Every structure is written in C-alpha cells, then in structure tokens.
Amino acid sequence: xxxxxxxxxxxxxxxxxxxxxxxxxxxxxxxxxxxxxxxxxxxxxxxxxxxxxxxxxxxxxxxxxxxxxxxxxxxxxxxxxxxxxxxxxxxxxxxxxxxxxxxxxxxxxxxxxxxxxxxxxxxxxxxxxxxxxxxxxxxxxxxxxxxxxxxxxxxxxxxxxxxxxxxxxxxxxxxxxxxxxxxxxxxxxxxxxxxxxxxxxxxxxxxxxxxxxxxxxxxxxxxxxxxxxxxxxxxxxxxxxxxxxxxxxxxxxxxxxxxxxxxxxxxxxxxxxxxxxxxxxxxxxxxxxxxxxxxxxxxxxxxxxxxxxxxxxxxxxxxxxxxxxxxxxxxxxxxxxxxxxxxxxxxxxxxxxxxxxxxxxxxxxxxxxxxxxxxxxxxxxxxxxxxxxxxxxxxxxxxxxxxxx
Amino acid sequence: xxxxxxxxxxxxxxxxxxxxxxxxxxxxxxxxxxxxxxxxxxxxxxxxxxxxxxxxxxxxxxxxxxxxxxxxxxxxxxxxxxxxxxxxxxxxxxxxxxxxxxxxxxxxxxxxxxxxxxxxxxxxxxxxxxxxxxxxxx
Numbered sequence: 167x168x169x170x171x172x173x174x175x176x177x178x179x180x181x182x183x184x185x186x187x188x189x190x191x192x193x194x195x196x197x198x199x200x201x202x203x204x205x206x207x208x209x210x211x212x213x214x215x216x217x218x219x220x221x222x223x224x225x226x227x228x229x230x231x232x233x234x235x236x237x238x239x240x241x242x243x244x245x246x247x248x249x250x251x252x253x254x255x256x257x258x259x260x261x262x263x264x265x266x267x268x269x270x271x272x273x274x275x276x277x278x279x280x281x282x283x284x285x286x287x288x289x290x291x292x293x294x295x296x297x298x299x300x301x302x303x304x305x306x307x308x309x310x311x312x313x314x315x316x317x318x319x320x321x322x323x324x325x326x327x328x329x330x331x332x333x334x335x336x337x338x339x340x341x342x343x344x345x346x347x348x349x350x351x352x353x354x355x356x357x358x359x360x361x362x363x364x365x366x367x368x369x370x371x372x373x374x375x376x377x378x379x380x381x382x383x384x385x386x387x388x389x390x391x392x393x394x395x396x397x398x399x400x401x402x403x404x405x406x407x408x409x410x411x412x413x414x415x416x417x418x419x420x421x422x423x424x425x426x427x428x429x430x431x432x433x434x435x436x437x438x439x440x441x442x443x444x445x446x447x448x449x450x451x452x453x454x455x456x457x458x459x460x461x462x463x464x465x466x467x468x469x470x471x472x473x474x475x476x477x478x479x480x481x482x483x484x485x486x487x488x489x490x491x492x493x494x495x496x497x498x499x500x501x502x503x504x505x506x507x508x509x510x511x512x513x514x515x516x517x518x519x520x521x522x523x524x525x526x527x528x529x530x531x532x533x534x535x536x537x538x539x540x541x542x543x544x545x546x547x548x549x550x551x552x553x554x555x556x557x558x559x560x561x562x563x564x565x566x567x568x569x570x571x
Numbered sequence: 572x573x574x575x576x577x578x579x580x581x582x583x584x585x586x587x588x589x590x591x592x593x594x595x596x597x598x599x600x601x602x603x604x605x606x607x608x609x610x611x612x613x614x615x616x617x618x619x620x621x622x623x624x625x626x627x628x629x630x631x632x633x634x635x636x637x638x639x640x641x642x643x644x645x646x647x648x649x650x651x652x653x654x655x656x657x658x659x660x661x662x663x664x665x666x667x668x669x670x671x672x673x674x675x676x677x678x679x680x681x682x683x684x685x686x687x688x689x690x691x692x693x694x695x696x697x698x699x700x701x702x703x704x705x706x707x708x709x
Contacts, residue, residue, distance in 0.1 A: 475609050477635040481574065481582055493609060493635070502609065513607035550588050550639065552613035552631040553606060568605030 219419025243366025250392025259309030322457030323466030332361025374421030482543030599693025
C-alpha cells in the first residue's frame with residue numbers, strides 16, 4: 167500500500183536514517199558527559215565518541231580527522247569559512263570570488279564582507295548553471311584571497327567543475343572554499359583529489375540529525391587557518407568554541423559511515439528512479455529541464471512546466487506529495503528563484519518550476535504515483551490557463567504589453 | 572502557509588472556467604496581471620443589452636491557488652448582477668469571503684481589476700465612455 171504523503175523535498179532536509187537515531191540515543195541519557203571534561207569517565211566516554219565520529223566524518227571525504235571542525239550546520243560553516251579567511255588573511259588581500267547561484271548563506275556572508283570593506287566578485291553562470299573557468303581565472307587579482315564556489319547547487323543539482331577550480335586556485339596561490347552541503351554523502355567527494363582547502367557540509371542533508379555540521383579545514387599543503395567567529399573555551403582547535411553537541415556528532419558520524427558504505431548501491435537505485443521521473447515528466451508538452459543534464463546530482467531534477475504557475479501547481483497535490491517550487495508565491499519576497507533567473511530563465515519559466523529531491527527511502531511506487539499526479543495537475547491547470555490558450559492559438563505572449571503590477 | 576477551505580474548494584472545483592466569444596459586441600474581456608509577476612487573469616462577461624444584467628461570466632487564470640479562487644468567486648458573483656452593481660465589487664469582499672492572508676491580497680486586487688477591465692471593454696464596444704479608476708499598487 168502506498169503511504170501518503172510522499173516526501174520528495176530531500177534537498178531541503180532528509181529524514182534521519184533509523185541506524186543513525188539508534189546510535190545517537192544513548193548519548194542523550196546514559197553517556198551525557200561533556201567531551202571537554204578531561205578528568206572523569208563521563209567526559210572520557212563523550213570524548214571517545216566524538217573522536218570516533220570525527221574519524222567517520224573524515225573518512226567520507228578523504229580527510230584527516232584533525233581537519234574536521236564541528237559546527238551547527240552548513241550556514242555556520244559558510245560563515246566561519248568566509249569571514250574566518252577574510253580576517254585571517256587580511257594582510258594578504260581582501261578580494262573574494264564567488265558566483266551568483268550560491269546559497270544565501272554564502273551570498274549574504276559575502277555582502278557582509280563588502281560592508282566590512284572587502285571586495286567581492288560575483289561570477290555569472292552559464293545557461294546550464296556552470297561557471298565559466300576562463301572568467302574565474304580572469305577575475306583573480308593580486309589581492310584575491312579566496313574562491314568560494316559551491317560543489318553542487320541546491321535548486322538545480324548542477325555540479326561545478328571542482329577539480330578544475332582548485333587547479334586554478336592553486337596556480338594563483340588562492341584558497342578554495344566549497345559549500346558541499348548537497349554533494350557530501352550523495353556523490354564521491356574527496357578533498358585530496360578535488361583539491362579543496364575548506365569545505366562546509368551538514369548532517370541533516372544526508373540522513374543525519376539537524377543542528378550539526380562540519381567544516382573541513384586543510385592542515386597540509388597549504389596549512390589553512392580561519393579566525394574563530396565564536397569565542398570561548400577554544401574548542402575545535404580554537405576555531406569554533408562551544409560545548410560539543412555529542413549526540414549530534416555521534417549521529418553525524420554514523421550518517422557519514424552509512425553514506426560511505428551504501429553510496430554506490432543507493433545512487434544506482436536513486437538515479438534510476440530520478441531518470442524515470444524526469445523522462446516521464448519531460449514527455450509533457452512544453453516542459454523543460456533546468457540546469458546541465460550531465461553534470462548533475464543523481465537525486466535531483468528541476469523542471470519548468472510552462473504556462474502553469476508553480477504554487478498553483480503544487481496546490482494540486484501538496485497534500486500528498488512534498489516538493490518545492492521556484493515560484494515567487496512560495497517565498498516571502500514575491501521574487502522568483504534567483505538561481506533560475508541566474509540561468510537566464512524568464513520570470514514566467516522561473517515561476518513555473520518544481521524541484522524534486524529523491525532519497526534512499528524513495529520507492530518506485532512513489533515515483534509512479536508522482537508522475538501520474540503531476541501530469542494530471544499540469545493538464546488540469548493548463549485548461550484553466552489563459553496563457554496556455556494563447557499559446558495554443560499561436561498568440562505571441564511576449565508581444566503582449568502586460569501591465570506590470 | 573495553508574489555504575482556507577473555501578480557497579481549496581474553488582481551486583478543486585473552479586466555477587465558470589472557459590472562454591466567451593470576444594468578437595460579440597455584448598461580451599467584455601479583461602486581461603490583467605503579467606506572466607513575470609506570476610499571475611495572469613482573464614475574466615469575461617456577457618451582458619443582456621436590454622436589461623444591462625450580466626448573464627454569463629467566464630475566467631481563465633495563470634497563478635497560485637488564491638488567484639484561481641479569487642477569479643472563480645468573482646465570476647460567481649458577477650452572474651445575475653447589473654453592470655453597475657458589478658462595479659461595486661470591492662477586493663476586500665473577496666478577501667473576507669476566501670479568508671485570504673495578507674500576502675495574497677494582491678490576488679483579490681487582481682480579480683477586482685479584471686472585473687473593471689471587462690466592464691470597460693464592454694462599455695467601449697457599446698460606444699460608452701471608458702471609466703477611469705484610481706491607480707493601485709498591487
């Protein structure tokens with residue numbers, strides 16, 4: 167029996183894996199110690215658990231355990247990385263390069279840096295969502311201290327050419343930070359092979375708990391340091407003070423271990439389901455895939471259904487299927503998705519988009535149901551859409567003088 | 572944000588979806604909104620020339636659930652009303668009837684604008700003076 171509602175918004179957050187929850191539970195009650203209590207068994211127990219988790223996390227991304235700083239999540243990681251580098255390397259320069267499709271946690275942090283007197287270059291992306299490597303290299307100047315480009319985008323799943331970016335960064339002696347929130351645990355990410363200097367990621371996007379994340383900070387070739395943004399007891403090698411969230415860390419470690427061990431089999435199955443969903447939905451007339459088709463996370467697809475509005479569309483099935491939309495109506499700002507607009511999509515297509523994010527718990531039955539529901543709703547709403555009628559009659563919608571309001 | 576039951580009802584079973592013959596002299600068409608803004612509403616009325624009563628009303632809307640519900644409700648209210656009475660429909664009545672939250676008030680404004688645009692189109696066809704309404708910021 168198909169159980170409703172179906173969750174296909176896994177880029178927002180993932181459900182916790184039962185294996186993760188089970189591992190965490192004793193650390194709320196029995197093993198409640200403070201990992202910084204060095205003088206008694208309660209503290210030792212907690213410290214041991216944290217050390218083990220740190221190994222599990224490091225192993226997933228090919229890092230050394232000493233290079234992992236625990237944070238409250240990727241937003242904190244993004245802030246710590248960018249602000250921390252800006253402060254630490256102030257004597258070297260004040261210029262940061264990022265791109266327009268970054269997460270708000272990166273973009274707003276960069277805006278903050280500009281207020282502090284720093285200089286930020288926002289690279290445009292191409293129509294498929296990828297940055298232009300030549301533009302990146304051309305943007306580097308003697309004062310550039312950091313390149314901040316995300317690994318994979320949260321709305322369209324497009325994977326940036328991380329290895330090529332790090333090669334350029336290295337060539338010019340610039341640090342490379344990447345927001346790995348959507349990619350870590352989903353696709354192979356290796357800080358050595360990828361040449362990453364700093365990377366933020368989060369547990370709740372990979373079947374772990376909310377409120378815990380990691381910041382990878384390279385220790386060798388080069389040795390990277392970030393200025394702490396949270397002062398206190400000098401935890402986490404002085405880069406992030408605050409009593410460690412031991413149950414969260416234990417869960418994060420377990421989540422990383424499960425992702426590492428199951429990635430290959432999970433990805434194969436998820437990609438099959440994603441491709442099925444995508445291929446069937448793209449059979450609907452006037453539907454378009456957003457973002458590069460090849461360089462893309464295996465569990466994400468973002469599709470625009472022209473002539474229907476995203477929120478209106480979601481209303482047709484959102485009791486039973488959870489997805490997200492780039493439509494303005496879903497956001498407080500009434501602006502459609504800035505990521506889709508950065509790809510050069512007109513507002514009408516940006517308003518008409520849905521994002522699907524699958525997980526290791528998604529089933530084929532759920533995907534079949536979703537295909538059927540979405541197809542029916544798109545057709546129903548198009549019957550109600552004046553734009554669809556005009557399109558069918560051959561009226562050029564762009565030629566109409568719409569009264570802006 | 573969850574929708575009111577009335578919005579859901581209109582969205583699930585919209586009243587008067589369709590198209591009237593805009594070539595007819597007694598049919599008025601109002602097309603308001605813009606695709607870039609995420610809402611386009613087309614509302615049409617058919618008027619009995621002798622009595623000045625609206626005998627039929629149809630809509631098609633590109634937009635969110637509240638926009639669809641606002642236009643569906645507007646067509647229901649228009650049928651049987653005289654053109655003069657139709658001009659008195661205020662967007663806040665739609666807000667109240669559908670329990671629209673503040674962020675969705677623009678949907679009701681759009682519906683009111685569509686009604687007025689349709690009436691003006693009808694008046695124009697009848698050789699009557701086009702009415703000027705106060706500009707509003709949506």
